[in-house]
Amino acid sequence: MEMLKTLRHGVIGGVTATLLATAAHAETVRWGAPRDIVSLDPYSYGDSYTINFLNHVYEGLVRYNRDLEIEPALATSWELVSPTTWRFTLREGVKFHDGADFTAEDVLASLLRVSDEASPLKGNLPAYKSATVVDDYTIDVELNGAYPLLLNDLTNIHIFDKGWLVANNAEKPTDVSAGVEGYATFNTNGTGPFMLESRTPEAQTILTVNEAWWDEPSHNLTRIEFQPISSAATRVAALLSGEVDFVDSAPVQDLPRLEQADNLEILERADLRTVMLGFNRRDELVAGGTNPMNDLKVRQAMQMAVDMELIRDKVMRGKSRNAGTLVAPSIPGYSAELDQPVAYDPEKAKALLVEAGYPDGFEFDFVCTNESYVNEEQFCQAIASMWSRVGLSPKLDIGPTAKQTPKRANGKADVYTLGWATLPMLDTYSILVQVLHSKDGNSGVFNWGDWSYPELDKLTQSAAVELDRDTRLQMETDALKIARDEVIMMPLHQQPMAWAVSKEFSDFPQFPDNKPRMWYVTK
Amino acid sequence: MLAFIIKRLSNAVFVMISVTFLAFVIFSAVGDPVDQMLNEQATQQQRDDLREKLGLDKPFLMQFGTFVVRAAQGDFGISFRNQRDVLDMISERFPATFELVLVATFISLVVGVPMGVITAIKRKSWYAEAMQFTSIIGISLPSFVVGIGLILVFSVWLGWFPSFGRGDTVDLGWWTTGLLTRSGQMSIVLPALSLSLFQVTLVMRLVRAEMLEVLRSDFIKFARARGVPARSIHFRHALRNCLMPVVTMTAMQIGGLIAFALVTETVFQWPGMGLLFIQAVTFVDVPIMAAYLCIVALIFVVLNTIVDMAYAVIDPRLRGADK
Numbered sequence: 149m150e151m152l153k154t155l156r157h158g159v160i161g162g163v164t165a166t167l168l169a170t171a172a173h174a175e176t177v178r179w180g181a182p183r184d185i186v187s188l189d190p191y192s193y194g195d196s197y198t199i200n201f202l203n204h205v206y207e208g209l210v211r212y213n214r215d216l217e218i219e220p221a222l223a224t225s226w227e228l229v230s231p232t233t234w235r236f237t238l239r240e241g242v243k244f245h246d247g248a249d250f251t252a253e254d255v256l257a258s259l260l261r262v263s264d265e266a267s268p269l270k271g272n273l274p275a276y277k278s279a280t281v282v283d284d285y286t287i288d289v290e291l292n293g294a295y296p297l298l299l300n301d302l303t304n305i306h307i308f309d310k311g312w313l314v315a316n317n318a319e320k321p322t323d324v325s326a327g328v329e330g331y332a333t334f335n336t337n338g339t340g341p342f343m344l345e346s347r348t349p350e351a352q353t354i355l356t357v358n359e360a361w362w363d364e365p366s367h368n369l370t371r372i373e374f375q376p377i378s379s380a381a382t383r384v385a386a387l388l389s390g391e392v393d394f395v396d397s398a399p400v401q402d403l404p405r406l407e408q409a410d411n412l413e414i415l416e417r418a419d420l421r422t423v424m425l426g427f428n429r430r431d432e433l434v435a436g437g438t439n440p441m442n443d444l445k446v447r448q449a450m451q452m453a454v455d456m457e458l459i460r461d462k463v464m465r466g467k468s469r470n471a472g473t474l475v476a477p478s479i480p481g482y483s484a485e486l487d488q489p490v491a492y493d494p495e496k497a498k499a500l501l502v503e504a505g506y507p508d509g510f511e512f513d514f515v516c517t518n519e520s521y522v523n524e525e526q527f528c529q530a531i532a533s534m535w536s537r538v539g540l541s542p543k544l545d546i547g548p549t550a551k552q553t554p555k556r557a558n559g560k561a562d563v564y565t566l567g568w569a570t571l572p573m574l575d576t577y578s579i580l581v582q583v584l585h586s587k588d589g590n591s592g593v594f595n596w597g598d599w600s601y602p603e604l605d606k607l608t609q610s611a612a613v614e615l616d617r618d619t620r621l622q623m624e625t626d627a628l629k630i631a632r633d634e635v636i637m638m639p640l641h642q643q644p645m646a647w648a649v650s651k652e653f654s655d656f657p658q659f660p661d662n663k664p665r666m667w668y669v670t671k
Numbered sequence: 672m673l674a675f676i677i678k679r680l681s682n683a684v685f686v687m688i689s690v691t692f693l694a695f696v697i698f699s700a701v702g703d704p705v706d707q708m709l710n711e712q713a714t715q716q717q718r719d720d721l722r723e724k725l726g727l728d729k730p731f732l733m734q735f736g737t738f739v740v741r742a743a744q745g746d747f748g749i750s751f752r753n754q755r756d757v758l759d760m761i762s763e764r765f766p767a768t769f770e771l772v773l774v775a776t777f778i779s780l781v782v783g784v785p786m787g788v789i790t791a792i793k794r795k796s797w798y799a800e801a802m803q804f805t806s807i808i809g810i811s812l813p814s815f816v817v818g819i820g821l822i823l824v825f826s827v828w829l830g831w832f833p834s835f836g837r838g839d840t841v842d843l844g845w846w847t848t849g850l851l852t853r854s855g856q857m858s859i860v861l862p863a864l865s866l867s868l869f870q871v872t873l874v875m876r877l878v879r880a881e882m883l884e885v886l887r888s889d890f891i892k893f894a895r896a897r898g899v900p901a902r903s904i905h906f907r908h909a910l911r912n913c914l915m916p917v918v919t920m921t922a923m924q925i926g927g928l929i930a931f932a933l934v935t936e937t938v939f940q941w942p943g944m945g946l947l948f949i950q951a952v953t954f955v956d957v958p959i960m961a962a963y964l965c966i967v968a969l970i971f972v973v974l975n976t977i978v979d980m981a982y983a984v985i986d987p988r989l990r991g992a993d994k
Contacts, residue, residue: 183950190752193708268721271713322754323724333754349753349763350942352839377835378942378950381819385834389826467981550955554703590714 481576788879
C-alpha cells in the first residue's frame with residue numbers, strides 16, 4: 149500500500165512536472181511592431197531599430213543594464229593601457245549559436261567589418277584605429293586619440309563569429325554600390341539570448357530562446373514572434389483582438405481606447421528624444437532679405453512667443469515634457485538648472501522685436517516634416533500661428549522627411565524642426581559635436597543653420613579627449629549653457645512614447661530610448 | 672497577325688520606357704535616401720561618399736540612362752535599404768499580391784454577376800433597389816475605410832478572422848501559397864473582401880446594363896413567344912450574351928487591382944508588392960520603386976496586348992482594319 153502511494157505520488161509529480169515544463173516552454177511574446185527590420189545584418193544600414201532587434205541575437209562587448217548603465221557582456225573587464233589604447237579581457241566559455249567558441253579573433257573580425265570603408269555603420273565607431281589580438285581572451289583596441297565614449301559606442305557593435313564570416317564569404321559588409329548580396333543578410337550566428345528560427349520579410353521573424361546562453365537569463369521567454377504591422381489602426385486592432393500581445397509604438401490618439409481594454413496595460417513615459425527648432429544663421433533668409441535671426445533679441449522673442457504649455461496640453465494631449473535644455477534628464481551632461489522652460493510672454497516678445505528693429509515682424513520659411521516626430525504637423529501649425537500673433541510671418545512648409553531633409557541640410561530652411569536623442573551614444577557629446585559645433589570637417593553635420601560659437605567649439609573639443617568623467621560632463625554642461633543663453637536652438641519638449649502590453653506579462657521594463665529589450669521580460 | 676504582334680510589342684517597349692522616365696522625374700522630387708541610410712553619428716564626408724557611390728550625385732538623365740541599360744539586361748540592382756536583389760524581393764512578394772487579386776476577382780464575379788442579373792430582371796422590387804443603393808456605397812467608400820471597418824467588425828468585435836498578415840504559407844519552390852493552409856485561408860478573407868468591394872459594384876452595374884440591353888433584343892422576345900421558361904431565358908440565353916464584356920473588363924481590371932492592392936496591403940499588412948512599394952517610397956529606395964513601376968507597367972501592357980490579340984482573333988473585322 150505504502151509503495152502504491154509513493155508510486156502514485158511519483159506519477160502525479162511527474163505529470164505536474166511535465167505540465168509545468170510545457171507551460172514554461174510556451175512563453176511567447178507576439179510583438180506587433182510599427183515596421184519591419186531592414187535586414188538580418190546589423191552592419192547593413194544605419195538603422196537603430198534593426199540594430200536593437202538584432203541585439204537579441206548578437207551581443208556587444210558591453211551592454212546596457214536595466215537602468216541604462218553600461219555593464220560587461222562579452223568583455224568581462226577593460227583597462228586603459230595608454231590614453232589611446234584600451235585592453236579588453238573577454239569572457240571565456242561563450243559559444244555562438246552554431247557551437248563555435250568565442251575568442252578575440254571574432255572581436256577583431258567584427259571590428260574590421262564594422263569599420264570597413266563600405267560599412268554604413270563606420271560612424272558608430274568614430275575613434276577606432278586598429279585592434280591587436282593579445283591572446284585568445286585579450287584584445288587591445290587602439291584609438292585615433294584619447295576618447296572617453298568608446299564603451300558607449302561598443303554597446304552597439306555586434307560581435308560576429310570569424311569562422312562563420314570567412315566560411316560564408318561575409319567578412320566585408322554588403323555594399324549597395326557593388327550590387328552584391330551578403331550571406332549575413334539572410335542568416336545569423338550570434339552569442340545572444342535568442343536564436344533566429346525563421347524570417348519572412350514584412351510578415352514575421354521568429355526567435356527562439358538560446359538555452360546555451362552564457363548569462364543567467366532574467367527573462368522566461370522561449371519564443372519571440374516579431375510581426376510588423378505598419379498601419380497604426382490595424383496594429384491597435386490586432387492588440388485589441390489579442391493577435392499580438394505587445395506593441396512598441398502605440399499611437400497617442402488611441403491610448404484612451406487601449407486603456408479601457410481589460411487585458412492591456414499601457415506603459416508611457418517621455419522619450420529621450422528632445423524635439424527642438426533650429427534657426428538659419430546665414431546672412432540672407434531663404435524667404436529673402438537680410439536675416440534678422442542673427443540678432444539674439446529676435447531669437448529670444450521667437451522663443452517667448454511660443455506657449456509650450458498650451459502645446460503640451462492641447463496638441464500633445466498632456467503627454468509631452470516641456471524642455472529648457474537640449475538633452476533629456478537621463479543623458480549624462482544634463483543639468484536640471486538649465487532645464488527651465490522659457491516662460492510664455494507675448495508682450496515681451498513684441499517689445500523685443502521692436503527693440504531689434506522689426507516692429508512689423510518679417511517673413512521666413514518654417515520647414516517641418518509630417519512624420520518624424522509625434523504630432524509634428526500639429527505642433528508646427530500651432531507654433532506658426534503663435535508667431536503670427538506677435539507679428540511674425542512664418543511660411544509653413546510641411547512634407548515627408550525624405551523631401552524636407554535636403555532642404556534643411558542645404559540651408560534652404562529658415563526655421564526647422566530637429567529631434568535628437570543622442571543615440572546610440574547616450575551622452576551630451578553627441579549633440580554638441582553633431583549639431584551645435586561649427587560646420588568644420590567632420591563636426592557640425594547637423595548644424596543646418598550654419599552658426600559658429602568658438603567658445604562652444606572649444607568646450608566640445610576639450611570634452612572629446614577628456615578622460616575624467618566629471619570634468620568632461622562639466623564641460624558639456626557649460627556648452628549647453630551657451631546654447632541656452634544664445635538660443636542657438638530652441639528646445640520644445642521630450643515627446644511621449646507609449647507601449648501597450650498584455651497583462652499576462654509580470655515584468656516588462658520600458659526604456660527611455662524606446663528600445664524593447666526582451667531579455668528582461670517575464671511572462 | 673505577325674505585323675500586329677510586332678507593332679504591339681514595340682508599343683509596349685515605348686510605354687515601358689515612358690513610364691520609367693516619368694518615374695525618374697518623380698524620384699528626383701521624392702528626396703534623398705542618404706540621410707536615412709546613415710545614422711546620427713555619420714560625418715559629412717561619409718554622407719558625401721555614400722551619395723557618390725550610389726551615383727546620386729550624377730545628373731538625373733545619367734541616372735535614368737544607367738537604369739534603363741541595366742534593366743534591359745534584367746538587372747534592377749540592389750535595394751538601398753534591405754541590401755537585397757530587387758528582382759528577388761519583388762518575385763518573393765508577387766505570389767501574395769497575385770493570390771489576393773485572384774481571390775478578390777473571384778469574389779467580385781461570384782457576387783457581382785448574380786446581383787447584376789437580379790437587379791436587371793426584378794428592376795422594380797425593393798431588394799433590387801436596395802442592392803443598387805448599397806452598390807453606390809461600395810463604389811464611393813475609399814478602400815482603407817472599408818478595410819478598417821472590416822477589421823473592426825470581424826477581428827475586434829467578432830474575432831472571426833485575423834486582422835493582419837498572410838498566415839502560414841506553403842512553399843512550392845517557385846511560388847509560395849497561403850491558400851493551402853487553414854490560417855492562410857482565414858487570413859485572405861478580409862483583405863480580398865475589401866479589395867473586391869469596388870469590383871463587385873463594377874461587375875454588377877456592367878451586367879445589369881448589358882442584361883437590360885439584351886432583354887430588349889429580338890431573340891429574347893422570340894424565345895418568350897416560344898414559351899421558353901423565364902429562368903432559362905435569363906440565365907442561359909441572356910446572361911451568356913452579356914458575359915463577353917464582363918470577361919474583358921475583369922481581365923483588364925486585374926492589372927488595376929494589382930496596382931491598387933497597395934492600399935489594402937498596407938491596411939492588412941499583406942506582404943505583397945504594394946506594401947514593398949509603399950515602404951520603398953518612405954525610405955526613397957529608388958531601385959525598388961523603379962523596378963515596381965516597371966513591373967506594374969509591364970503587367971498592364973501584357974494584359975492589354977492579350978486582350979487586343981484575343982479581339983483580333985475573335986473579330987475578323989479588326990484584323991482586316993489592321994491591314
